[in-house]
Amino acid sequence: MASKNRDMRRPDLIVPYVEPEKDRSDTDALGTVSSSLPMVAIFMRNKTIGWTAVMFSIQAWLVETPEKRAASTTPGIFSVLMSVMALLVSYMPLFLPPPQQSRARFGSGTEAPPAAPPS
Numbered sequence: 320m321a322s323k324n325r326d327m328r329r330p331d332l333i334v335p336y337v338e339p340e341k342d343r344s345d346t347d348a349l350g351t352v353s354s355s356l357p358m359v360a361i362f363m364r365n366k367t368i369g370w371t372a373v374m375f376s377i378q379a380w381l382v383e384t385p386e387k388r389a390a391s392t393t394p395g396i397f398s399v400l401m402s403v404m405a406l407l408v409s410y411m412p413l414f415l416p417p418p419q420q421s422r423a424r425f426g427s428g429t430e431a432p433p434a435a436p437p438s
Contacts, residue, residue: 360372364412381395
């Protein structure tokens, strides 16, 4: 009965917790994605990729620590601004459509081929 209330842990066997050293080669995947995805959105002019770039860059900016801020070359707000610019570029044809003459000259690529000359 007395052994139920007894503490069986031995103080001489207690090992204090020591946080492991961080590896220097540890890369920031979220930072890499948030800085490269806006460029993909600009080149492809894809609205979905543009919105994804905005969300990733905002997340990367919000989880930025002072250590990451000191180690990175650009602040997180720059990646947010770059992704917003990429989103604006992807919506640009909606507000500033390309001139009609270039479409008529080069075609859209989906029309039928020209008629063959009679023989």
